[in-house]
Amino acid sequence: DVKVTQSSRYLVKRTGEKVFLECVQDMDHENMFWYRQDPGLGLRLIYFSYDVKMKEKGDIPEGYSVSREKKERFSLILESASTNQTSMYLCASRGDDYGYTFGSGTRLTVV
Amino acid sequence: KQEVTQIPAALSVPEGENLVLNCSFTDSAIYNLQWFRQDPGKGLTSLLLIQSSQREQTSGRLNASLDKSSGRSTLYIAASQPGDSATYLCARLKGYSSASKIIFGSGTRLSIRP
Numbered sequence: 001d002v003k004v005t006q007s008s009r010y011l012v013k014r015t016g017e018k019v020f021l022e023c024v025q026d027m028d029h030e031n032m033f034w035y036r037q038d039p040g041l042g043l044r045l046i047y048f049s050y051d052v053k054m055k056e057k058g059d060i061p062e063g064y065s066v067s068r069e070k071k072e073r074f075s076l077i078l079e080s081a082s083t084n085q086t087s088m089y090l091c092a093s094r095g096d097d098y099g100y101t102f103g104s105g106t107r108l109t110v111v
Numbered sequence: 112k113q114e115v116t117q118i119p120a121a122l123s124v125p126e127g128e129n130l131v132l133n134c135s136f137t138d139s140a141i142y143n144l145q146w147f148r149q150d151p152g153k154g155l156t157s158l159l160l161i162q163s164s165q166r167e168q169t170s171g172r173l174n175a176s177l178d179k180s181s182g183r184s185t186l187y188i189a190a191s192q193p194g195d196s197a198t199y200l201c202a203r204l205k206g207y208s209s210a211s212k213i214i215f216g217s218g219t220r221l222s223i224r225p
Contacts, residue, residue, distance in 0.1 A: 006154075010200075017195065018209070030209075031209065038194050042215055042217055043215045045212065050209035051209075052209070056210060058212075085202075086207060088152075090154055090155065097143075097160065097162065098142070098143045098162075098207060099143065099145060099160040100145060100155075100202070100213060101157060101159060102154045102155040102156070102157070103162055104146070104153055104154040105152070105154040107152065
């Protein structure tokens, strides 16, 4: 089975901090995604990547950046964390069958 | 209008019942259709993936069907158990390219009473 691992389950950061959320997949998938999930708003796509060093903006990229230096790792970066970025962050990878596999999520709280 | 609609939004049934969760789409161009389960505070777990050329998929007590002509998918859960309590999300893929996106429904929150 494909495994998508998010390095942290819970994070608490201060306003203005630079925050790194890490995601690793073990099945050599080309496509990886970062979503945030908020009550009443569902899942919203932040960024995605379809190859190493390639990235595309999703629906809500403002305040975020990403890095994909290796195929298996896709990092989400909050350059200067703000309280409105408190959310559940979900990483996913997509296989050749276009099926998605999600990680267990990172609950980020910005205080 | 929502691209992917799930009805009902919440459902509570006694243990042992067979139940059906519904998912409908506004766009008739169907590529993949995927059902997920999400437990509170956790990530999404993939349950079933239906490719565009398929009509249904089965895994254990779960069966998902896809009717492209009506723009609907159903998830059938047989002999429900308290451990099935979770939110169930359907998602449809919009194309087969690197930039293709997946669109999620808002979910059905299922509660199975012992």
